[in-house]
Amino acid sequence: MNANYKLNGRIDGSNADQYDLEISALINKVGPSFSIDLSELTYISSLGLRIFLKTAKDLKSQNKKLILLKPNSEILDLLIMSGFDKIIEIEK
Amino acid sequence: MTSSKKLSLAEELLLITLDDESGKLLDSIKPFSFDIAIAASLIMELTLKGKLDTDAKKVFVVSSEATGDAILDQALAAIVAEKNSLSTSDWLSRFARHGATLSDKIIESLVNKGVVQMVEKRLLWVLKTRAYPATSGIEEREVRSRIMQLLNNDEIPNPSDALLIGLLRATEIMSRLLSSSELVRLQNRIDQIANLEEINRSLSASVKEAWERIISQVPLIH
Numbered sequence: 001m002n003a004n005y006k007l008n009g010r011i012d013g014s015n016a017d018q019y020d021l022e023i024s025a026l027i028n029k030v031g032p033s034f035s036i037d038l039s040e041l042t043y044i045s046s047l048g049l050r051i052f053l054k055t056a057k058d059l060k061s062q063n064k065k066l067i068l069l070k071p072n073s074e075i076l077d078l079l080i081m082s083g084f085d086k087i088i089e090i091e092k
Numbered sequence: 093m094t095s096s097k098k099l100s101l102a103e104e105l106l107l108i109t110l111d112d113e114s115g116k117l118l119d120s121i122k123p124f125s126f127d128i129a130i131a132a133s134l135i136m137e138l139t140l141k142g143k144l145d146t147d148a149k150k151v152f153v154v155s156s157e158a159t160g161d162a163i164l165d166q167a168l169a170a171i172v173a174e175k176n177s178l179s180t181s182d183w184l185s186r187f188a189r190h191g192a193t194l195s196d197k198i199i200e201s202l203v204n205k206g207v208v209q210m211v212e213k214r215l216l217w218v219l220k221t222r223a224y225p226a227t228s229g230i231e232e233r234e235v236r237s238r239i240m241q242l243l244n245n246d247e248i249p250n251p252s253d254a255l256l257i258g259l260l261r262a263t264e265i266m267s268r269l270l271s272s273s274e275l276v277r278l279q280n281r282i283d284q285i286a287n288l289e290e291i292n293r294s295l296s297a298s299v300k301e302a303w304e305r306i307i308s309q310v311p312l313i314h
Contacts, residue, residue, distance in 0.1 A: 013145030013154030046139060046146045046290045047154070050251050053288065057248040078148075083287045087248055 001091065003037035003069055004030055011041065011048035020051045027055060032064050035091075039070040049082060056088050067091060097205050097231060100161070101140075101252060102133035102198045105259045107207065107232045108269070115208065115225035117195075121263055124306065125299045127191025129262045130198070131184045132295040134167040136255040139291065143168055146290050150177045163197050180294035181301075188298075199224055207231050236269065242285065243270075243278045249285050257285045258292025262299045 005023060027034050034055070056066040067089045071079060076092065079085055099107070109126065111118050117126070135151060138144040141164070143155050156172045158165045167187060171178075178186075187194070202208045208224040215221055226232055239260070242253055249257070260266050261282055267275055286292040 012147075013142065013152070016145075017142070043147075045152075047142070049288075049290075053248055053251070053254075057250070060248060081287075082290070082293075083284050086284060087288075 001035060001067070001069060003035045005034070006037040006040065008040040010043040011051070012043070012045035013047045016045075016047040016051055019048075020054065023051065023055050024058070027059055027062075027064070030064065033067050034059055034064060035067040035069050037069045038075055039072070041071065041075055044075060044078065049078075049084070052084060052088060065089060097207060099202075099205075099207070099231060099235075100133070100164075100198075101137050101256055101259065102130060102163070102194070103202055103205075103207070104231075104235050104256055105129060105133055105263070106195065106198050106202060107226070108235060108260065109263060109265055110208065110224055110226070112226070112229075112232075115211065115223035118265070118268065120268065121265065122303075123191075124188075124302050125263050126195075127188040128184050128295060128298050128302060129259045130191050130194045131187030132180075132262070132291055132298075133255075133259055134164060134187060134194070135180065135183055136252075136259075136289075136291050137161075137164055138168055138171075140252055140255070144171065146180050146294075148290060149179055151180050151183050152177070163194065163201070180291055181298045184295060184298045239269065243281050249288070251289065254285050254288050255292065257282060258289055258295055261286045261292070262295045 005026060007019065011019060052066065052068065059066050068079070069091050071090065076090070079090060109118055109121055110116065135144060135146070139146065141159050143153070143159065145152055145154050151171060153172050156168065159168065171183065199208070203210050203224065206227055209227050211223045211225060213221050213223060238253065239257065242249055242257070260269070266282060270278060
């Protein structure tokens, strides 16, 4: 699957707003789903994780869904521990 | 038309935990868990305002700029001044020591906003006590309605609602908001929402740890 957006490196309070703005601007332009490639994401903080929830919530209000692609094992563990896998589709 | 006022997480927690009749804190609330929850509400609010961020190991400052809220700014200043990197649980433990003072300040803020009123009573004509009944009750009804709506559907919560659910879970106040059958039915949903936020998970762990410490200090009766 080709991703609509790719996250690299670290996401925390210092750059979360910027990513949020960029993703928010894109989600109105996509079809039934919006996918984010996490394969090169190495760290994500609480504020970073909130971007996924907000994006998923915004997409759901438009009857669309968020798909997170290829998180590394550490990020995947975090997503599972937080229960994000129950709300957001994750493709390994 | 009367509308509800914008309240902080700490104010919403206080409002839910005040007895409707007496305006005092509900007897069923364990003081230690309430103090930790009040401490957590400060860190939560500061993350919502973009001043702090957290992960499983630490709380870190995103912006040291004051919020304009004296209680939050005092907490933020303490975190900014700390040279060591401390976890959410460490900060909960530190701030919880001031739980009673924090609660008084938050109640004062609710009084200033006109959400509750301070009523002084005398016990046995001598001892003075204070109670804080709701002024109109509209704010508490709004908070309760928001919580019930969120628990009874499969919507994705916004961060402030997820954090509030975590505060209510930690103080075990859900058992007052829901009937026992509703609590059983909604427990998975409560946990699902609360666990989305790292601070909620740290809060629950801190309350559990504090409870185990208390239990371990109770002498065994043979």
